[in-house]
Structure formats: structure tokens, C-alpha cells
Amino acid sequence: MSTTRRLRTVPPRAVVGLAAAAMLLAACGGGDTDDTAIKKKPDPVGTEIDVTAGAVAVVSAGSPDIALADEVRDQIVDSVREYITVASVVPLRTGQPAGEFGELFTATATARAISVDRPVLTDEGLSPATKTVVARAAPIPLTVLADQRGDIVLITAGLDLGISTSTARGSVTIVRRGELTFAPDGEFWKIASFDLAVARDGPGIEDPPVAPSEEGSP
Amino acid sequence: MSRATIVRAVFAMPVAVILLLGTLVAVWLHTGNIPLAGGSRWFTVVKVGEAHFTDEPTEPFFFLAVGNDGRTGDVDVRGDAIHLIGVNPALRSATILDIPRDTTATIPGNGRQKINAAQAIGGLPLLTETVADLVGVSIPYAITTDFDGFQALVDGVGGVDVFVETEMSDQYSGAFFTPGLHHMNGDEALRFSRDRHDLPNGDIGRSVNQGNFIIAALAQLRANNLGAAGTLRSLATLGAHTHMEGVGLTDLYRLGRLALSIDPVNIRNVAIPVGTGSGANLALGAGAAGLFADFADDAVLQSH
Numbered sequence: 394m395s396t397t398r399r400l401r402t403v404p405p406r407a408v409v410g411l412a413a414a415a416m417l418l419a420a421c422g423g424g425d426t427d428d429t430a431i432k433k434k435p436d437p438v439g440t441e442i443d444v445t446a447g448a449v450a451v452v453s454a455g456s457p458d459i460a461l462a463d464e465v466r467d468q469i470v471d472s473v474r475e476y477i478t479v480a481s482v483v484p485l486r487t488g489q490p491a492g493e494f495g496e497l498f499t500a501t502a503t504a505r506a507i508s509v510d511r512p513v514l515t516d517e518g519l520s521p522a523t524k525t526v527v528a529r530a531a532p533i534p535l536t537v538l539a540d541q542r543g544d545i546v547l548i549t550a551g552l553d554l555g556i557s558t559s560t561a562r563g564s565v566t567i568v569r570r571g572e573l574t575f576a577p578d579g580e581f582w583k584i585a586s587f588d589l590a591v592a593r594d595g596p597g598i599e600d601p602p603v604a605p606s607e608e609g610s611p
Numbered sequence: 612m613s614r615a616t617i618v619r620a621v622f623a624m625p626v627a628v629i630l631l632l633g634t635l636v637a638v639w640l641h642t643g644n645i646p647l648a649g650g651s652r653w654f655t656v657v658k659v660g661e662a663h664f665t666d667e668p669t670e671p672f673f674f675l676a677v678g679n680d681g682r683t684g685d686v687d688v689r690g691d692a693i694h695l696i697g698v699n700p701a702l703r704s705a706t707i708l709d710i711p712r713d714t715t716a717t718i719p720g721n722g723r724q725k726i727n728a729a730q731a732i733g734g735l736p737l738l739t740e741t742v743a744d745l746v747g748v749s750i751p752y753a754i755t756t757d758f759d760g761f762q763a764l765v766d767g768v769g770g771v772d773v774f775v776e777t778e779m780s781d782q783y784s785g786a787f788f789t790p791g792l793h794h795m796n797g798d799e800a801l802r803f804s805r806d807r808h809d810l811p812n813g814d815i816g817r818s819v820n821q822g823n824f825i826i827a828a829l830a831q832l833r834a835n836n837l838g839a840a841g842t843l844r845s846l847a848t849l850g851a852h853t854h855m856e857g858v859g860l861t862d863l864y865r866l867g868r869l870a871l872s873i874d875p876v877n878i879r880n881v882a883i884p885v886g887t888g889s890g891a892n893l894a895l896g897a898g899a900a901g902l903f904a905d906f907a908d909d910a911v912l913q914s915h
Contacts, residue, residue, distance in 0.1 A: 450840075452843055452844045452846075452847035452848075453847055453851075454846070454847045454848075454849070454850025454851045454853075454860060455850070455851070499666065501666040502664055502666065505662075505664040506664070510662035510664060513661060513662035514662060534840070536839075536840035536843050536844070537843075538843040538846055538847055538860060538864075539847070540850060540859060540860045541850055541851070541855075546859065546860050546861050547843055547846075547860070547861060547864060549839040549840045549842075549843055551840065571661075572838060572839040572840065574665075574839050574864075576861060585665070585666060586663075586664055586665035586666065586839070586865075586868070587662060587663070587664055588661075588662070588663045588838075588839060589661065589662050590661040590662075591661075
């Protein structure tokens, strides 16, 4: 039996994506509309984001004949891509705080993601990038759990992400690895839990935010 | 064939609470050090940290873990290994109250008897109600497993490292262990958990050993560190062999994560005070009321 959860055609991730795109455009154009701004030297900074789906493994407590619908797979990967864009690429690109990414998370996960765990989940606080921000993730492996009735209840996405760019102070590389676990939330799949570790390498990150600990987990 | 049974006895709480099962199905998701990025080494290297989050219960809660004396297919079984487990999520601590099977208790509607008769009379719900009345807490959930299920669960996690404190040489249970650390498979773990004849205080000592085994199983699963994806695989296997009522795999995922976030050193294992001996009805000891009150308020023993 094939099981899937239907998605609306315009998920909230699109809103997040639009916000990210708007921030990128604002950063490139500075919001100016006068001729002087238009005549400025073209901004050499760009972005390259490579996030694709990897292997899908379905594990089931019931029927073994369970498949993950393509649209669900795509939504998961899109969400990962947009999380990377909003939480990492945009801040690196602009030097500004990360945009709103709460729509990608469940309510309870958002509360953590935007507060105590924010230093691990985002790449904020660096000078604006002076070269292209390149974010490349290994193909995202998905592990799908189906319950005894055949309903897909949890999906885990593995993240192995490398980000590189340069600021005025030198090259910066970031490695973020771990797992994001998605659960259905209304009509969408959202990040309900996360286990991430990040390492940053480069000038300008000598004073990192305070690392969160598990002691603070509810 | 169902190997374990989870019964949702009360519908007041929104979240299933099964630490024992959690310890057997979930994993320690603490991500280890990751390789630092390559490139010029003159850069300052800063590991910012890690973040782990799962939507978990936030208030103290209690659940009952029962090992019954049945084999696969048995219907008329008795709860012989009775453990009331309290978890305080905020403090990341837990307490296991070991209740000897010979403890005398009032079984609702059936007078005062050995507490282990409750399951034979009214199944897991009646045993849960009996324990709840005895200790004075609300127990929304309970789990039971039989001999075969217990062995399968232990084998399923690759065995458990158990420290045997005193020599065991019991022909009845088949427990023959020297003092020290033993990696036990399901069969050995069952023998260890059933031995009472050569323990100084009989069934009380057996109950304590069972509580220690639960803690050892948690430590083993934390060490296994399968990751989130591995957790899903374990849940699928478990779900295929578990009868669940009012509980879903998502609940177990959340609760398993909570269980594995608790360091075993923060788990107390305490036998309730009863008269010594075995094979007889054991009355509650003088300190029982105080112990129960200390346990009931926040699942943590402050003065015991």
C-alpha cells in the first residue's frame, strides 16, 4: 500500500523562500532606486546552493509495501534547502541576521530554533561575504517510518553540509552535520526535532555565541 | 505475535510515557565531534556547539513497567517484576520504585492480596490501578512484556552490560554469574532478572536487580548511538512486535529521546520498604508512606 500525505500547492516554505529571495535582492541592490545606485559596480557576490535528495529508505512496523510519495520527498528536500538558505546563506551573504525560518519547524521546535539553539542552527554574526557563498550538501538520505497501519509518521533527513565563502577578513568554511526529523504538521511536513553539530573555520568567528547544551532541552 | 503490550490506562495525558520501552528502542543521539573543515590551518578553529531538540513531555510523569511470568500465548499471567518509574524531564532525572511481587496491596474490588495477583485478575489496567492507589500517583501508561518478549528485546539491542554485585548460583532460575561485569544476551538477562533464591533478601533483591537492569539497558542504548535514522529503524522493528493502545510510534520516538537524554547516574533505583522474606505477603514497611510522598510530588527522591 502506498501512503502519502497530500500537500497544498503553495506551502509555507514558499513564503520562506520568497522572504529569503527578497533579502538577497535587497542585499544586492541595497534597496536603492536612484540612478547612482543602479550605476554601482555589479556586486560580485553570488550564491550557489546544491541540495538534492539522496537514497530513500522506508522502514515499516506494518506492511512492507510502503512508498514515499515524490511530492513528500520533494517537500522535505525543499525545506532543507530553504532552511540552509535562510539560516546560513542569507546571513553570510548579507551580514544580517537570519530571516524567519520558523515556518519550516513545528511550533515547539521553532521556540528552540530561534532562541537557545539559534547559534548552532544559523550562521549569523560574520561580516558580509565578498565572494560567492557556496553551500553544498551531500545528497540528503531520507529514512521513512511507517506505523502499523501503513501511515508514514516520521521522516529523518541526514544533513552533511559544507559552506564556503570569503569575507573582508578572509576565507570562511562551515561544516554542519546531523539529522533533521520531520513530522506531519497540518498539511505539511515540518522539522519536529533536530540534532545538529556545526564547526566554523575562519577569521571573524573567534567569539562564537554561547554553545547550547542539552541541559536546556525541555 | 505481540511481544510487548502498552496499555493506555487513562486518557488525561496527551503524551505516552514509557521509559522502559524507550530505553529499548530509542538511541542516544548525542552527535560526536565532527571533522573540522579543511583548508588553511592558520585560521582560528571554533566549534560552536551542538543542538538537540525533540518535543518532549515537560511535566513529571509516572508509568508502570511490568515483567509478567507468561510465555508467548499465555493469557493468565501475573506481574512478577513490578517497577513504577517516575521521570522529571526538567531535571533530566528519574526514579525507579521496585515493588516486590509479594507486597500486600488492596486490589480494587478484590480485597487485600499479593500485588502480583492484580494482573491475573484484571490485566494490566487493574495492576496499574492497584499500584497507583498504593503509591498515590496517577499512572497514565503501562507496559508489560513476557519472558519471550523480554529476551527478544534484549537480543534486539545486542545484549546489555550488567554488573553483577554478588555471585549468583541459582538452579531454579539458571542464573550462574560471577561478580563483575557481564554482557548478557536475552536468555542470560532473563536468568539474572529472575534469580531470587540465592539473594540475601530474596524477592526484594531480585526487584532491585531488575531495576538495575533497566538502568543498564538505558546505558547500553546511549552507548549504541544509532542516530535519528537508526531510531526509526528500531521503532519499525519494535512496532512490528508490539501491541499498542492509544500510543503511536511518534510518541515512542519522543519518549525514547527523552529517556536517552537522561544520564543513568541521575536515575535512582529504590525498593519500597516491606517486610523481608519471600513467598509470603509482605506488608509495607514503616517508611513507605514517606517514600511515596517524596516520590509522588516530582518523581524525584529528595529525602530518601
